[in-house]
Amino acid sequence: MTFRQLQRRFLLYMVVVVIALWVLVPLALIALAAFTPRLELYQWPRPVLPSGFSTATMSFFLRSYGTLTSLRNSALVALLTLGMTLAVGAPAGYAVARYVFRGREAFRIGILMTRMFPTSLLAIPLIVTFIRWQLYDTLIGVAFIHTAMALPFAVLITSGIFSGVPKELEEAAMTLGCSRLGAFVRVALPLALPGLAAAAMFTFVISWNEVFASAILTVRNRTLPAQVLTSLEVAPLDFRFAGGFFMIIPALIFMALARRYLFQMWGGAISER
């Protein structure tokens, strides 16, 4: 390895470390804050490293009414949303990417327009509709709304993905005897998988973090953010840190799980050919 190469490599890792720290340091601080003894949080200057490790606030928070149930609720709602969004949205994304049809542009803009309206202003109409449809205070009801919120983005992302899959490949598969559906499933779908994973991740986190519809459409069956918002918004600092940190952990785990799909292409078919 020449000196120049070594220099470049050093520079590369410097940049990488700086960016990684930029992301990680704030996370580390809230993690520390969540386990700092409560009165130390109010000291000046606030110690970055707490004098001891206190789980008092966190365990009170975990044991309090509704916290763990809401965690389960959030996971259920997010998975349902994920399934419904991809099932409904991915075909539309494929259509927009593959076909030039009358009304395509109108569809693209129109579907995005629904997302440009601040959903928080639909509180009263949504509650009334949901009560009439027997969806009020149910998790499937929340998932329906989350799907409606994630759908425009899912269509957009998947259409971007499918338009990157060369048409010729599908056509080739069809000349080789595949049906239309077969060509899609065997050729386009595998190639688009990392992109679909990105869309799936985004959908999942939209649902996971959505607070407004979840809070307004449920009474007892709260999701985690709705639960945290109502009980911690007015709580002292130590509880806000504990709750904030607790909300982050599941997201970290989910990202770690989804990572595999995001990287599936690496070293795979296209890049090695």
Add this chain to the structure above:
Amino acid sequence: MRYLSVLLLAGLVASAATVAAAPDLTFMSTQMRPITEAEWVRTVLLPPFTTETGVPVVFLGAEEPELTNRILAEFEAGRGSLDLVGDLHGNFLVYYGALKDLGAELAQLEALGDRTLAQSFVELGRIGDAQVYIPWMQATYVLVANKKALQYLPSWADPTTLTYDQLYLWAKKIYEATGEQKLGIPAGPRALLHRFLHGYLYPSFTGAQVKKFDSPAAVLMWEYLKDLWQYVTPSAPLLDSMDTALLSEEVWIAWDHTARVKTAVMERPDDFVVLPAPAGPKGRGVITVLAGLAIPQTAPDPASAYQLIEYLTRPSSQVAILEGVGFFPVVTEAAGAVPTGGLKVLADGVAVQSASPDLLVSIIPGGLGARGGEFNKVYLDSFTEIVIRGRPIKEVLAQQGALLDALFRETGAPTPVPDVYLP
């Protein structure tokens, strides 16, 4: 694998769609919402009720706008989930149309003979011909001072009869000695600054909440506030409540709602004193903060909800609430109770305030209905324009005063207390 995931999804849908049958009572409240207080309600206050009546209660906290929208929407849909609602007088004024008339229940309560609900509070809960809520508990706004601040108080000033001028000198002196602005007035987006303006400053300086909105006395008041603001912590526009700032000593003196300073005083009772709100030329303006209990017209189980109201207004429950979370009783039988520890510090301060001879009590204007929010906005916007943006006082007051007039004209709302006592 694929079948497995289909199966899994089906299971998810099934479990998410089931609504647990709920024979128990749903009690939603904007009060006692912070996590520690809500847990206290669930584990200490309510279990004896369940033991006694066999009715389990689910206590849920809610933000004010959320509760309001929920009640209005459930009313519109004609089917509800809430049995009992705990909220503030000012919020009930927005959605009272969706609430059950509790006139008969009130008579039933009073016939029990073991409790005397303060009559002025009962009156507040009567809107039109209907008793829309039953008084539940009360609170107020106070001044909390770190004991470190007391040494800077002008020697001739008595902290229990503080005036706004003395408050100004006090904050100024602290600034000159420490170089820091140590006065805290909550001015964040969810803060109660509007109450400070229309219920504390305005009556103290002009003798009225609304009537003297752009009078010469009001101009003096705004000039005072501009001067005072030099010594208010620069973080004020971020702060929704003062407890954190008091604990971290970012501020030494703070004005706020008792519920929003309570944590600080309870955490370190030896470090803080609780003082009455200051007085101005026209008196010591204070607002009565009254929380009530109401039953929505769509309540699934109004009979059990009444039982819970009965339980919560018992003198013993009222004392328990004071000792547990620091809200003050509304029944005279519980009036003498004094809590211990940090809550005693708080209760003592409130007692001194209530006994002040120059007290000038305001009540949040009724009759504005849903437009009560715009009433608050007039005061907040005047503040933003005058104090934050430095626009000419008279111009701003003329503009905002026109909006205020229109509000009262269009809703036909009556002149509020204490404005009605003015000529």
Add this chain to the structure above:
Amino acid sequence: MPRTPALRSLASEKALPYWLILPTIAYVAVFFLVPVVQALLLAFRTQDGQWTTRFLVRMVQDIQFVSALRFTLLLLAIIVPLQLVTALFIALLVNTRFRGSRTFLYICAIPLGISDLAAGLIWFSLFTQHGYINSFLYGLGIIERPIFFLSAQNTGWVLGSIVLAEHWRATAIVLVILVAGLQMISRDYLEAAEVFGARSWQRLWHVTLPLLKPSLQSALIIRTILALQMFAVVVAMGGRMVPVLAGEAYYWYYLYRNTNVASAYALLLMVISALLAWGYLRFLRPREVRP
């Protein structure tokens, strides 16, 4: 180029795209269309059904309107391009597949999973008077007393803090879309460019970026729409000092309880979003992939 039978069969599937988009249209119509249209009408109609421009006038004359509009557009103009450049840089860096790049990408993608509420809280705890940054600087002896990063006297600092927080929180979504897009680009193109002697800058500009257009377009549209609705982070850091349009809409609906003026704000937000989205679709149109 001779038309293959397969291509003809693709072209003849006239009805198929409509069948594919139908579920989405039906879904959105059921859950959103009616309430959104009703809400938008409220911007022009009183409760008893009369048409009026009163609410639009009230919105425009409101003391927060001009600053809300200004701050919204300003934040948008700073944050979105900054995020795009950062995300593109990181995506290209990751795409060189150095040792450890997978872990690096994972770390950079973490904020994607963090809600705006939590992010607001994290950054608030850094920037407050007795927060981590001031504690740190004080501990090092750099400052004698805390700096007020978040105060009305210092709107510049407040805006800077919001930009930092929002950049930290929301760059990840752009990054993930771009990384996915980069992986779709066949190496053949780049190798061909290399064979023809294109330098790395030229390859980026003439090969990678044009091929990345669909992903760039998606990322820009999503970020712009979401940035226009940004609210929780701004409130956490800016309190009452930095009004934004989405916040005003929320306040008018929930705190001032005037649905009509709230709808006027929502309408304005939709118009701005739609104009920008149309612009992105129009000017970043990917070249149709030709066989």
